[in-house]
Every structure is written in C-alpha cells, then in structure tokens.
Amino acid sequence: MDVHDLVWLLLPVAAASGWWAARRSARRRASGQNEYNPVYFRGLNHLLNEEPDKAIDVFVEMLEVDSDTVETHLALGNLFRRRGEVERAIRIHQNLIARPALTSEQRAQALLELGQDYMRAGLYDRAENLFKELRQSRMHVPQALRNLLLIYQQERDWAACLETAGELQRQAGEDRSVEKAHYYCELAGAAERQGQHKQARSLLRKALSEDPRCVRATHLLARQAAARGDTEGALRLLCDSIEQNPDYLPEVLDEIVSAYRSQGQQERLRGFLRDTVARHPNQGAELHLVDVLRETEGDAAAIDYLNQYIARTPSLLGLMRLLELQCNTPGGENDSLLQQVRGQLRLLLQERAAYQCGKCGFEAKTLHWQCPSCHAWGTLKRRPLRETK
C-alpha cells in the first residue's frame, strides 16, 4: 500500500470525524458558541496540491480520541508500523496513552502497540520499560514477555532470557526448553572464554537437562574434553551428538575424523565411517571413506568406490572430489580442461548457501544457532544432500 492508497483510506474516516466534530459544534452553537473546524479542508487542500504526506498528518490530527475512535487509532497506528512509518505510529500511540479517559484495557493495548513501535525503531530501552509495566500490571502478560524475550536476545542478556522464558513457561504454559538450552550454551560459551571451565561444564549440563536433544551442548562438552586432552571422552560425546540429532552429523564429522586420525586409529575410523554411511546416509562421511580407501588401497580403489557412490547420489561435491582424484593420477595435472572444470566447480560450491532455516526458509553459508531472520533457535540445518555439498 503506498501513501496515496492510505490517504484515500483515511479520507472517509476523517470526514466522519469531521461530521462528529460538526455535530458537536452544532450543539455548541445551540448553546451560543460559534465555531467551525477548517482542518478537514486544510487536509483536502494538501491532497489537491499533491502533498499526500501532509494530508495524512492533518487527517490523523483531526481524529479526536474518544471511546468511539480508540479502535480506529489503534488500527491506524498498527497500519503505519506495518508500512514502516514508525514515527507516525509512535505519535498516534503516544497521543492515545496521554488521554486520561481510556479504560485500563485500552491503555494496555496502546502500551503494547507503542512498545512494538519502539522495538521497530530500535529503541529497546523504552520498549523494555513499557513491556515491564505491562507485566507488572498483569495485562497482556504473554505478549509482553514474548517481546521482552526478543529484546533480551537482541541485547544478548542470556540470564534475563532464561528468567523470561521460565516465566513464559509458568504463565502461558509455553514450551521454551529448546531456547533455554541455547541460553545456557551461550552462558557456557561466555564462561569458557573467561577460563571458567568448571562453570561452563555445569551450564552445559543444565542445557542438556532442559533439552536432552541439545546437540550444541554435547558438541561444546566434547570440545572441552578434547581441550583437556581427553580424546576418547571427546569421541564418545561427538558420537552421542549424532544419536541426539543426525541432522547435525556434518557439523561434528570432521572433528570425529581428526580425533581418530590423531590417535592413529585408521581401522576404527574406517569402521565408524562404514557404520555411519549405512545408518545415516551422508556425503561427508562417504568422502572421508574415499580418503581412507585411497590411503589403504590406492587411487584406483578410491576412484572406483567414488564412481559407484556418484552414480547412486549425484552431487557437485562428489564430482569435484572425483576430478581431484583424476587430476592426481599420472598425467592428470597436465590436463588443462580438468583443471578448468575443477576451478569452476569450486566457485559454484562457494556461492551456494549450505544452510537453511526449517521454519522460515532463510538461507545462510554458515551455521547460526539462532535464525537471523525468524529468531527461532536450532532451526538452521544443512540442506539436503542433492542440493548442496
């Protein structure tokens, strides 16, 4: 909707309001006063002079606030905010709140709207105060808490997030365990950065007791174990994380492979990869298997295995690895066409977004635990095998 549509929408509303005003002034005239309201004509004048923005301001100004027009004001404010005209929305809602005649429900509704205007304008402090006021007055509590949660996430105040999510669970019966586990992971990350390893570990355990499927917490525990030099412990946790959520296998696979390799356990690595590709078909694991085959049985065996794999599951990355193997065979380095195709494929792969949010469809090249678009937690996953690497 552009500004012209809006002004035509407002015109009859303003005219009706003008009619009310006229009726009132007629009543006043009857009591001896003589008064008329030229504002409507000023608005029309702006319209005729092709100044729709000024016309809108005039029409909004002439909508008097009384019990009959509160709904209109709320609807208008909402409309302005949705159109991105936050300043106008703020003016309307502030004007509403300043009226002493509002019922407490109408005032709460206007506070809720104004808080959302402030959030849209990036004025988080002001928004926070309004939502806290609503929470205290026990009006629109779930909406106020949900907005507070968005603000605290924006400010990365994870302790406040935990408290607010807990309140939402108690007050509105909403399941917030997935988010709470991520808040604990965020706090654990901060503790870890300050060298408080014990504190970090206990926070990660809390994350897992909130959400036993929180693969992020298990992964962080595994990294802690690896940093302590406990490679076996790290390996066990990394393998646990695959059972928790096989979707995140690509995120932990390389760490598992390096852990086996650092221990010189090639046979165990081979067994793990064979078992993994059988239970959770996965391209990364197939390609690691090709590496192991190449090391133990040579190029020909690796190329043969890869050819069979690509025939079953065609993919750019598989094709690229095949080209790399071919380039490495005697005479392969001199084949300029092969080199050229390999270069182009590499570019293609770099350009593709590897992750996608399962909730809103947002695409990203790297993994975000919180979707930057819809703010949901743990919804970004690698795209299906055939579409990407």
Ligand SMILES: [Zn+2]
């Ligand atoms: Zn999303």
